[in-house]
Amino acid sequence: MKLGSMNVPLSGMPFEAAMEYLASIGVEAVEIGCGGFPGKAHCDPEVLLNDSGKLEEFTAVLARYGLSISALSCHGNPVHPNKAVAEQADREFRSAVLLAEKLEVGVVNTFSGCPGDCPESRYPNWVTCPWPDDFGEILEYQWNEVLIPYWKDMAVFLNRHHVKAAFEMHPGFCVYGPESMLKLRAAVGDAVGANFDPSHLFWQGIDIPAAIIQLKGAIYNFHAKDCYIDPVNTGKTGVLDVKPYADEINRSWLFRTMGYGHDLNTWKQIVSTLRLCGFDGTLAIEHEDSLMSVKEGLEKAVAFLKEVIIREEPAEMWWA
Secondary structure, eight states, X not given: OEEEEESGGGTTSOHHHHHHHHHHTTOOEEEEEEEETTOOSSOOHHHHTTXXXXXXXXXXXXXXXXXXXXXXXXXXXXXXXXXXXXXXXXXXXXXXXHHHXXXXXXXXXXXXXXXXXXXXXXXXXXXXXXOSTHHHHHHHHIIIIIIHHHHHHHHHHHHHTTOEEEEEOOXXXXXOSHHHHHHHHHHHOTTEEEEEOHHHHHTTTOOHHXXXXXXXXXXXXXXXXXXXXXXXXXXXXXXXXXXXXXXXGGOSEEEEOTTSSSOHHHHHHHHHHHHHTTOOSEEEXXXXXXXXXXXXXXXXXXXXXXXXXXXXXXXXXXXX
């Protein structure tokens, strides 16, 4: 396994300065945003695909600091009911796939997307319960008329360019947990898999090691990000919380840096289960802790991960 980080929290720094800093604190691999919500501050596929000199400069910076690319990230909503939004997300994702192929990076992280409730919708509609029956009809439309056809078509493109799409299982989108991840994968094939981010699953009440086992063979990327669930606020309002992230003291849960939501033993079990299920890739820190600076959050996460990451191949079972 490798210790990695997303570049996005450092988007305000020049690319080389950001890479130098990450290498200096012990990061070995970077997950680089190149479109959609992660932005293109350090990596614009439209530029790098059309300017060999810029591409050479980009890869030279990474080589200079001994960093590899674990994945590219281009999170958007390619099935958004607003056609302009959907077309931009689709265009940016396809460019990210082409850049990944050129860089020999096997994975582009993204969202599954979420359609509206009918062709005339203006906004996405995330369904969270089965009744009244209207909601079942919405799901039927979203999955069978929009989501599955879109990703079936995209799977052809992905396979042609030898790249996998890894869905961040994120509430608000159709793929938000292991069950919905496997449902779409069953319909589309192994061109799609999971970008496993425990922070979004913790607050849904999902057991993380159990989910890793459920998704064995389908995990293409891993985000090292924690989540604190406030027992008092959750006891009053439950976990479906639409208060702004900045309203920390009143929220049911908060994204936290590693170790500030769950303890060392919890994360040791998570990492051990990843190894048990054959995932030996990068654990990429995603800093979204509103109670810490980027520098402190990243450095605390690196120190924490050094305690839990498993780097070497297992020894032979001399005792068995």
